[in-house]
Amino acid sequence: MHYMLPPAMAPAPRKFPFLDQFSYLKIVQPEWSKRNNMNLFFKNYPRSLSHGRLVLAAIVQANNQLFQPGANDCPAVLVLDLEGEMKPEQLIQLAHRIFDLRQEGTATTEREQQLADYLNAESLHGFGMPVPETMGPESCRITAVFIVRKHLPGGHLQSKILPVCVNPDNGVAVVLPVKYWS
Template sequence: MLLECRQRFGDAPRDFGDAEKQHLRVAFSLITRIVSRSDGLCQPLSAQRNIFRDGVVVWGHLIQANGGLFEFGQRDLPGEMVYSLRVPDFDPAKLEKVATELVALKGKQPTSPALLEIADYLTDEMIRVFGLKVPKTISQEACLISTVQFVRHHLPNQMLSDSVLPIVVAPQPSHYAFVLPAVYWPDQLLRHWGVARPLIG
């Protein structure tokens, strides 16, 4: 399914038509309704054209997300995702194991400085990270963590219905990421989410 996502989205650098550009675009106003422009959530928006043009399509696994994303709504909201760029076809089942170990750190005070950084960030829920390395004690596969703003019109049913999603990640630091819009998802993945193919426009 990931290969088909990549085929549908195309090879980088991508050249989008006007309708695609409009569909991909994430308006600043959708985020600045809930946070200030100094919030780290706004950083990927400034780079969104480059992310969609040059980004790498990989599986991402949800670590945690704003609870409003699990129900229908209008607001785009943030969450945290783990993924691997070094192993772009990383098994989602292995990603799930990594995500489970990461979320277990929330509210804890581990002695390892690297684990404590992740624990503090997940507990705070207002810290933004982009390309934060997952310690090798959790994964040897060079996994990274990024805060992702979940754009409602990019999701197949405008809400989160699963923990595994294809995401588009900037190949160079900072590793900003967006969910791959569902118009580029394969039929099998859309059926898994219980939706028909959305349209551009």
């Protein structure tokens, strides 16, 4: 898998073809998300996509359905570096360390325990949460996303790294649709 950010899509604001805005880029908000804080993702999706900072993100955890072909779009949790300075391998290692917090007794600080509780609660959706200082640079954030299958290569997760557009102000990140990858 090629991990370079798409150069043509890097500058913001990004402009998308008119017809794509009403078909390919349009996503349907599931009913369940209207009753929890995932609603913030859907309210900010268009602006994050067009004006967000383009960086790489690593998957911390995702609904198992997303790893195989299927019909359902699902949430996931990613870790990203707002500065875009971490290498893909470093992001993947950080994502593994964060995921490992789910195992009881592995958290060594209060902040790590809060993150472990968040990951284990799977129905909570946070945006732009700082990574505990014991785990990574202060520019790294953990954020929930809603993964849209038609925006992924082959319609499912095949890599641990994805290009995302993130709004640094509210932490809402959107996977850059595959149609716009280089």
